[in-house]
Amino acid sequence: MHCETQKPYMIERIVSSLTYPTMGMVGFIWLILGLITHAKLRPFTQYHIFQSIFLSIAYVIVSILLGIVSNVLSVIPLINKLTAQIIFWLNVPAIFGYSLIQACIYSVIIYLAVTAFLGKYSYLPWVSDIIKQNIH
Numbered sequence: 346m347h348c349e350t351q352k353p354y355m356i357e358r359i360v361s362s363l364t365y366p367t368m369g370m371v372g373f374i375w376l377i378l379g380l381i382t383h384a385k386l387r388p389f390t391q392y393h394i395f396q397s398i399f400l401s402i403a404y405v406i407v408s409i410l411l412g413i414v415s416n417v418l419s420v421i422p423l424i425n426k427l428t429a430q431i432i433f434w435l436n437v438p439a440i441f442g443y444s445l446i447q448a449c450i451y452s453v454i455i456y457l458a459v460t461a462f463l464g465k466y467s468y469l470p471w472v473s474d475i476i477k478q479n480i481h
Contacts, residue, residue: 353389353464361393362462365454369398388480393461396469396476400457403472404450 353361364372372394379386386394418428440448453469460467467473 351387353387357387357390358462358464361390362458364394364397365400365458365461368401368404369394372397389464389466391480392466392476393457395480396467396472397457399472399476400469 360371360375364370364375372390375390376386376394378384415428415432419425435446436444439445443451457467457469
């Protein structure tokens with residue numbers, strides 16, 4: 346995906362991998378420290394920080410929208426029972442005590458964090474393409 350002659354430093358790999366489980370907070374702090382010290386971030390670190398922040402914002406927006414949709418659908422007769430069943434089955438603890446939604450989210454976070462720690466560019470369709478276009 347990206348051709349860089351330099352491998353990322355260990356601190357960049359650690360920051361990049363920690364930014365995913367913290368919903369971009371570690372990366373945001375790293376960006377602020379870079380502004381204070383006038384340090385230029387390398388593309389690898391920028392990519393992972395911006396991707397984690399973008400995914401966190403997208404997750405919050407999707408969660409709010411799904412909450413609104415489920416509240417609207419819960420008012421409609423007959424559809425409210427179907428909506429309640431779908432929400433129940435998606436949130437019931439199934440895999441090691443985690444719901445299907447939680448297992449999917451944690452799997453994506455682990456994938457992103459591990460690939461960042463290994464010094465690689467992770468790829469999520471559509472999201473990574475947007476981030477790649479905006480990194481200089």
